[in-house]
Every structure is written in C-alpha cells, then in structure tokens.
Amino acid sequence: MEIMSNEAINKEIIVEGVDPRELYGAQDTFIEQMRELSPKVKIVARGSSLKVLGAKRDVESFERKIGALVEYYIKYGHISHEVVSQAFSTGLSDCAEPVSDKDTIVYGNNGNIIRARTVNQRRLVELYAKNDLLFAIGPAGSGKTYTAIALAVRALKEREVKRVILTRPAVEAGEKLGFLPGDMKEKLDPYLQPLYDALNDMIPAAKLQKYLEDGTVQIAPLAYMRGRTLDNAFVILDEAQNTTRSQIKMFLTRMGRNAKFIVTGDVTQIDLPRRSDSGLTGAMNTLRGIEGIGMVEFDKRDIVRHPLVKYIVEAFDRQAAAEAEAKAELKAELKAHADVAEPAGAPVVRLRRVRKEEKESK
DSSP states (O other): OHHHHTOEEEEEEEOOSSOHHHHHOGGGHHHHHHHHHOTTSEEEEETTEEEEEEEHHHHHHHHHHHHHHHHHHHHHSOOOHHHHHHHTTTOSTTOOSOSOOTTEEEEOGGGOEEEOOSHHHHHHHHHHTTOSEEEEEOOTTSSHHHHHHHHHHHHHHTTSOSEEEEEEOOOOSSOOOOOOOSSHHHHHHHHHHHHHHHHHHHSOHHHHHHHHHHTSEEEEEGGGGTTOOBOSEEEEEOSGGGSBHHHHHHHHTTBOTTOEEEEEEOTTOOOSSSGGGBOHHHHHHHHTTOTTEEEEEOOGGGOOSOHHHHHHHHHHHHHHHHHHHHHHHHHHHHHHTTTSOOOTTHHHHHHHHHHHHHHHHO
C-alpha cells in the first residue's frame, strides 16, 4: 500500500464553479502561494485546467484542498492569501465564517481585503453601524472616500440596500477646462473618475458594468440629485467642500426610507470662487449633536498614500498658519492706529515702511 501511495501520477483537475482568475489570483499570485505550500507536487495552471504531478497521496491531498477553496469561493464570493494559507494548513471544511479580521470591511477583486487601516477609518466603520448620516472630513489621502465606498459595497453585497449612488459636485480644481467633448456621460466622467477607481478595486469589471447599466450602482453629478427621494439606497457625496449651503441642504433632504448617507470632504481644498461659499463646515456645525448623525474628523495621521503626502500636507498647513498669524498681526497693528487722524490708507503705508526699514536694518 505504501508503494502505491508513493507512485507518481499526473492528474488534471478541471476548475468548475469559479472563474479561474479568482482562484489563481492576480498574476497567478495564489498559484505561487500554493506551490510554496505544496512543495511535493508540480502545478501547471492553464485556463480552467490544473495539471498536478507528484506522489498519488500528495496529488489527492492537493485536489481536496482545491475543492475546499472552490466551495469557499462559492459560499463567500472571494479568495484571499489568508484563505489559501488556511486551506493548505488547518483546512476550510469546518469554516462556518469567512476567514477575516475585525477590521475587514469587504473583500475586493482577486481576494484583496479592504480593511480599516487607521484609527479614524475604524471610527467611521463603527459609527456607520449606529448612524444613518455620517460626515467624514480630512486631508487628501486619508481614505475617507475609499472607506465610505467599501461600506457601500458591503451593504450592497449583504442586501442591506438595493442600490449605491455616488455623487460629487462638478467643480474644476482651479483650472478652466473649457468645453469637454462627448455626450453628457463623457463630459462628466473626468470629475467622477476617482469614484470609478475605487469601485473597480471592489467589484469585478463585468459585474460593475452590469450594475451601472441596470442602475444598481449610479454615479452622477450633484445637480442630478435635485427632486429625487432616495429610498433603500447607500448614497455618498464626495468633495462636499465644493458644495454651497443650498446644495448641501438639497442633498441631505434627499434621504428616504432605509437610506444611508455619507458626506466626505476636505475643507482645505475648496475650489469655489470664494471659500466662504462652501456649505460643508456650516452644515456640520448646524447638525452636530443630532441623534443619528455621526461625524469623523480625519487628520494627517490617517494618510495612507505615499509617505511624502503626509509631509506635503504638514508643510501647507504650516504655511497657512503662518499667513493667518501674519494677517492677524497686521490687523491688530492697524487697529492700534485707528484713532490717529490720518488719510485713508496711511496706517497701512506707514506700517509697511516701518517693517521694510526694520528688515533692512537686520
């Protein structure tokens, strides 16, 4: 019997019930992991066919583990490196719950785990369970929008809502782009591309296209929200710092039954003609403390992009603080000379002259 079990065999395993790309991983990363975890067999993956060469008992063991992975995918809709590792060590046969950790939000494409990675991202996930309206503000790269979209995709997958709606104001970031070519969708897509990018990480391309076609997932400019009542929907307003007071009020009053709303923005990146036109800060101050509304303020500690982004944000914050301090000092000096009977504008001219002389003397 021992001789028979050690006999080398070459077996072809046909993958059924799962897209081979999901089982093999992006660029065959899961296959490579399987090779490392099963060094006694040789594995060749081509399309839906897996050819396995090795001792009979080792090949049969490998086949059982592949079968468990396929069953896991059919049940939970994803495969990750953690899942593969468990399948080839302790096994998945008795796994009643998906292999996960407490910070996992949703499983993206190719088994990628989308998780809350920072303190405030975790706080956003926690507050989501307790509130129907959330505000998430903070610097670029802190994961506000990405975390919000992950929560929306999870809600859709778990059938908590029937549709996901992503919107943002169509405001140019300090540039005049002129007339854009194409139909309405093609004109607006450049403004909405960051939202598409996040969705493409979490929903397979074919399924996302189907969702976009049947309206399960909708991506539209804020102006298209007027007059709608959004029931059974998860709605995200991105770049909310570029909404006016009337626009953000219009958006928030679209909330219908069984709806979840998340508003994200960065008050340091207002692209409106006047910063004072932004309605985001005012809306948060007005609504703060109302039951059912949660607020999370991200900061530079939450930045998860390139490490330089954190230092860039800090540098601009220091510059803004210095400019505000200089402006306050000038205002105080002008006020101190307000009672002096001088022609209009004379105090400003004189102060500038004094400062110039002080600078030259140094």
